[in-house]
Amino acid sequence: ETGVTQSPTHLIKTRGQQVTLRCSSQSGHNTVSWYQQALGQGPQFIFQYYREEENGRGNFPPRFSGLQFPNYSSELNVNALELDDSALYLCASTWGTGLTYEQYFGPGTRLTVT
Amino acid sequence: AQSVAQPEDQVNVAEGNPLTVKCTYSVSGNPYLFWYVQYPNRGLQFLLKYITGDNLVKGSYGFEAEFNKSQTSFHLKKPSALVSDSALYFCAVRDGRYNQGGKLIFGQGTELSVKP
Numbered sequence: 001e002t003g004v005t006q007s008p009t010h011l012i013k014t015r016g017q018q019v020t021l022r023c024s025s026q027s028g029h030n031t032v033s034w035y036q037q038a039l040g041q042g043p044q045f046i047f048q049y050y051r052e053e054e055n056g057r058g059n060f061p062p063r064f065s066g067l068q069f070p071n072y073s074s075e076l077n078v079n080a081l082e083l084d085d086s087a088l089y090l091c092a093s094t095w096g097t098g099l100t101y102e103q104y105f106g107p108g109t110r111l112t113v114t
Numbered sequence: 115a116q117s118v119a120q121p122e123d124q125v126n127v128a129e130g131n132p133l134t135v136k137c138t139y140s141v142s143g144n145p146y147l148f149w150y151v152q153y154p155n156r157g158l159q160f161l162l163k164y165i166t167g168d169n170l171v172k173g174s175y176g177f178e179a180e181f182n183k184s185q186t187s188f189h190l191k192k193p194s195a196l197v198s199d200s201a202l203y204f205c206a207v208r209d210g211r212y213n214q215g216g217k218l219i220f221g222q223g224t225e226l227s228v229k230p
Contacts, residue, residue: 002157002159002160004157006157033217033218040223041222041223042204042206042220042221042222042223043158043204043218043220044220045209045217045218045219048217056217058217090157090158092158092218101146101163101165101208102160102163103148103160103218104160105150105157105158105159105160106157107156107157108156108157110155
């Protein structure tokens with residue numbers, strides 16, 4: 001196991017609603033990243049947080065936002081849900097940089113928007 | 115822009131035969147390359163990485179990967195496939211622009227099917 005947990009496992013929401021997904025990463029892993037994996041595709045980077053501040057974002061609109069807390073937990077918030085937001089959302093924590101770089105993924109949250 | 119490509123959507127192999135899952139990359143600077151495996155309804159599991167050093171990298175579950183700088187490839191290999199190896203495999207490269215190292219760029223994935 002990677003030591004990264006996510007909740008809930010599955011979630012069904014209606015278009016236009018808001019959702020919060022949660023992640024708990026390993027102690028000492030200061031960077032947390034979120035990815036969206038649509039069906040049949042590779043994971044796409046949403047953003048990353050380092051020491052509780054966003055310091056990198058992929059091609060996702062501002063309605064995707066996040067928080068990172070001092071206890072190594074984090075949240076992904078998505079407002080005004082759209083049908084295309086249906087996907088597996090993966091949280092990953094990163095340890096080290098350069099040669100020691102390791103990224104560990106949680107099991108994901110499957111979001112279905114109807 | 116940095117990217118990886120997995121040219122095969124699916125690879126079919128008989129159990130006991132060697133397997134290869136292909137990956138090519140395009141990066142500026144030194145490549146940090148990874149292979150992950152994903153089983154149905156599961157997250158990504160780390161298999162191996164290339165950072166520097168030997169071109170043949172050994173990883174988990176008997177997998178290895180060969181880094182080839184001249185061909186910009188990082189193919190995943192296993193000498194003898196198992197039915198339990200059937201899964202979705204992703205090649206990824208670290209985006210070096212992110213100093214805190216949190217971004218991986220993934221390929222589209224290759225579905226590996228190992229038949230008895």
